[in-house]
Amino acid sequence: MALNHKITIKDVAKAAGVSTQTISRVINNRPDVSPDTRTRVQKVITDLGYAPNVLARSLSRGRSNTLGVIGFGLGYYGSTSALTGIEQKSNELGLSFLLSLLDRFETDRIDEIIRNLISRQVEGIIWAVPGINDYFLDLSQTALDIGLPIVYLNKEKTENETVVAMDNRLGGYLATQHLLEQGYRRIGIICGPFTWWEAKQRELGWREAMQEAGLDDLENLKVEGDWSAASGEVGIHALIAKSPDIDAVFVCNDQMSLGVFQAARRMGLNVPQDLGVVGFDDIPEAAYFYPTLSTIRQNAVTLGAIAVEQISKSIQAHQDGEEFYPDVCWVEPRLIVRKSSVRE
Amino acid sequence: MALNHKITIKDVAKAAGVSTQTISRVINNRPDVSPDTRTRVQKVITDLGYAPNVLARSLSRGRSNTLGVIGFGLGYYGSTSALTGIEQKSNELGLSFLLSLLDRFETDRIDEIIRNLISRQVEGIIWAVPGINDYFLDLSQTALDIGLPIVYLNKEKTENETVVAMDNRLGGYLATQHLLEQGYRRIGIICGPFTWWEAKQRELGWREAMQEAGLDDLENLKVEGDWSAASGEVGIHALIAKSPDIDAVFVCNDQMSLGVFQAARRMGLNVPQDLGVVGFDDIPEAAYFYPTLSTIRQNAVTLGAIAVEQISKSIQAHQDGEEFYPDVCWVEPRLIVRKSSVRE
DNA sequence: CTGTTAGCGCATTCAA
DNA sequence: TTGAATGCGCTAACAG
Numbered sequence: 001m002a003l004n005h006k007i008t009i010k011d012v013a014k015a016a017g018v019s020t021q022t023i024s025r026v027i028n029n030r031p032d033v034s035p036d037t038r039t040r041v042q043k044v045i046t047d048l049g050y051a052p053n054v055l056a057r058s059l060s061r062g063r064s065n066t067l068g069v070i071g072f073g074l075g076y077y078g079s080t081s082a083l084t085g086i087e088q089k090s091n092e093l094g095l096s097f098l099l100s101l102l103d104r105f106e107t108d109r110i111d112e113i114i115r116n117l118i119s120r121q122v123e124g125i126i127w128a129v130p131g132i133n134d135y136f137l138d139l140s141q142t143a144l145d146i147g148l149p150i151v152y153l154n155k156e157k158t159e160n161e162t163v164v165a166m167d168n169r170l171g172g173y174l175a176t177q178h179l180l181e182q183g184y185r186r187i188g189i190i191c192g193p194f195t196w197w198e199a200k201q202r203e204l205g206w207r208e209a210m211q212e213a214g215l216d217d218l219e220n221l222k223v224e225g226d227w228s229a230a231s232g233e234v235g236i237h238a239l240i241a242k243s244p245d246i247d248a249v250f251v252c253n254d255q256m257s258l259g260v261f262q263a264a265r266r267m268g269l270n271v272p273q274d275l276g277v278v279g280f281d282d283i284p285e286a287a288y289f290y291p292t293l294s295t296i297r298q299n300a301v302t303l304g305a306i307a308v309e310q311i312s313k314s315i316q317a318h319q320d321g322e323e324f325y326p327d328v329c330w331v332e333p334r335l336i337v338r339k340s341s342v343r344e
Numbered sequence: 345m346a347l348n349h350k351i352t353i354k355d356v357a358k359a360a361g362v363s364t365q366t367i368s369r370v371i372n373n374r375p376d377v378s379p380d381t382r383t384r385v386q387k388v389i390t391d392l393g394y395a396p397n398v399l400a401r402s403l404s405r406g407r408s409n410t411l412g413v414i415g416f417g418l419g420y421y422g423s424t425s426a427l428t429g430i431e432q433k434s435n436e437l438g439l440s441f442l443l444s445l446l447d448r449f450e451t452d453r454i455d456e457i458i459r460n461l462i463s464r465q466v467e468g469i470i471w472a473v474p475g476i477n478d479y480f481l482d483l484s485q486t487a488l489d490i491g492l493p494i495v496y497l498n499k500e501k502t503e504n505e506t507v508v509a510m511d512n513r514l515g516g517y518l519a520t521q522h523l524l525e526q527g528y529r530r531i532g533i534i535c536g537p538f539t540w541w542e543a544k545q546r547e548l549g550w551r552e553a554m555q556e557a558g559l560d561d562l563e564n565l566k567v568e569g570d571w572s573a574a575s576g577e578v579g580i581h582a583l584i585a586k587s588p589d590i591d592a593v594f595v596c597n598d599q600m601s602l603g604v605f606q607a608a609r610r611m612g613l614n615v616p617q618d619l620g621v622v623g624f625d626d627i628p629e630a631a632y633f634y635p636t637l638s639t640i641r642q643n644a645v646t647l648g649a650i651a652v653e654q655i656s657k658s659i660q661a662h663q664d665g666e667e668f669y670p671d672v673c674w675v676e677p678r679l680i681v682r683k684s685s686v687r688e
Numbered sequence: 689c690t691g692t693t694a695g696c697g698c699a700t701t702c703a704a
Numbered sequence: 705t706t707g708a709a710t711g712c713g714c715t716a717a718c719a720g
Binding site for chain 2: 006051055074075081084088091097101115116119120121146228258284285288
């Protein structure tokens with residue numbers, strides 16, 4: 001079964017002795033073809049190795065069956081997980097996607113990328129970039145104006161947008177709550193960069209839990225990292241400098257926790273006896289850190305899959321001329337307790 | 345500057361009072377347009393928010409400017425790094441790409457994916473799947489027959505194929521060589537799955553270095569893992585069971601090294617005093633393991649970028665009717681020495 | 689420098 | 705059940 005993309009519907013028609021129309025009907029599984037000619041045509045198709053030209057079909061049908069996905073690097077576990085979910089689900093639904101990766105907030109590249117995606121007739125865009133800048137908001141408004149569905153991952157919900165988000169706030173709350181239950185009181189936080197919505201939400205959850213427990217002096221318990229192990233190390237030092245009596249820390253991702261472990265060892269602090277630690281993400285290695293890391297597991301694969309489902313529905317509604325009501329879909333994270341947060 | 349994909353070249357032509365041909369000339373930056381009409385047309389274009397339909401253009405030109413990329417999950421550092429390089433370089437060259445991800449060797453999905461890519465008129469395919477099965481070889485032969493360029497990442501070179509590969513064998517050699525220099529003698533290896541070409545190559549490098557040093561009994565020093573930290577833990581136990589006198593281990597990726605560290609601690613073995621360890625990959629966290637991990641750094645981003653360059657050249661040659669001589673491009677890994685392999 | 693004609697590969701009318 | 709004509713949006717080849 002040799003595929004050959006130079007063979008067109010015409011060649012098949014000629015070889016089968018029917019019109020191109022009939023070929024079109026066969027390859028689209030239309031009912032109005034006699035069983036006889038259908039099988040005959042099908043044989044010719046496989047013999048010639050004919051493969052329909054999707055570009056031509058898209059042009060003629062006005063549907064590309066293609067999505068645009070804009071991501072933010074591939075360096076974060078959450079991002080790649082979401083992308084995995086996007087790939088799986090779009091494949092399942094017969095959609096292809098064009099992937100563009102940002103590695104910082106380059107305004108002009110964003111413009112260029114969106115133009116390119118629109119030019120390539122994508123039917124929808126999944127915006128999987130942490131944080132958001134006003135410039136993109138303009139562009140997305142335009143996209144919405146021309147009826148191009150957009151689904152945002154992990155973004156603050158605003159009017160008329162579809163957002164699929166991990167409940168990061170809940171995650172932060174669960175982590176802190178757990179440390180409180182274990183008897184820790186001076187619980188610091190090493191946040192992610194505040195340009196990330198997710199980072200802000202995790203901080204909110206921590207804050208909420210601390211306040212509920214009647215704990216204060218929160219500003220002295222807070223430090224900002226950049227997700228890297230290095231920044232976790234720097235962060236814990238900064239935290240201890242501000243609050244020497246700190247007894248636990250909610251570290252907003254697992255990599256930074258690794259830096260915290262490293263620093264703690266160097267300072268002769270025992271985790272979890274002297275310092276309780278809870279991370280965030282549950283990367284596969286977290287169970288192999290020393291000590292094993294308690295963390296918040298987020299199922300970002302599901303997140304990506306839901307995003308595709310949503311955009312697909314939105315496209316469908318738009319096709320059918322129906323109204324699509326954008327909404328927020330929340331995915332819930334889960335606490336995983338290991339050794340780094342439980343005193344013996 | 346509102347983009348609008350419903351506006352066509354005709355609308356622009358009408359609004360500007362010229363023929364569609366002139367519009368085409370302007371958007372393609374052809375010289376044969378008077379400066380006067382050019383600026384006039386350009387104004388109309390921005391006013392209307394016209395964006396060319398790339399699908400129509402591709403159909404008419406017979407060039408899609410699109411690549412197909414087939415990867416293998418997003419769970420491995422090497423894979424995502426290569427994908428990053430692919431994205432960057434293809435963006436740089438004005439190419440878009442369709443991404444398909446395999447998560448195991450599903451024969452029928454591969455068929456389906458290739459069909460889809462060919463149907464979507466990709467101009468080339470980058471095959472970034474570890475190992476290779478005969479089935480795909482058939483398909484790729486077909487692709488070659490119809491003149492569709494393919495570039496393989498990290499695969500055994502065979503006749504008439506373009507391969508871009510990390511020199512994994514050299515990496516294994518460097519790692520083992522380093523351990524030998526540090527005075528270790530019974531150096532085991534925890535390999536990756538042998539279905540991976542990369543895994544086999546790393547083993548070869550280890551074997552070569554050991555043999556050069558006149559060391560033998562290699563089969564009792566060898567164990568196969570699956571890249572996970574868990575399998576590193578299992579692996580080191582198995583290795584010690586076979587060869588209790590083992591004094592070092594070359595672990596074929598950094599995650600498995602983490603499992604080895606974990607197991608060593610539990611058994612009361614000190615790394616690097618009792619057990620020297622060198623990993624492979626140099627993931628960002630490796631410098632934060634305890635102890636910090638000596639490892640082989642592979643620059644897979646470059647690998648991906650080179651793959652795109654190669655395929656681009658190949659496409660160009662094919663366009664121009666020239667001969668393209670497929671070749672192997674080797675990228676060299678580098679030894680990074682940290683604490684896990686240097687006795688105090 | 690500009691416009692006309694034709695066609696890329698397919699699908700959607702409408703007839704027969 | 706099948707075919708002919710027409711168009712999707714754009715570009716190439718030719719005229720003028």
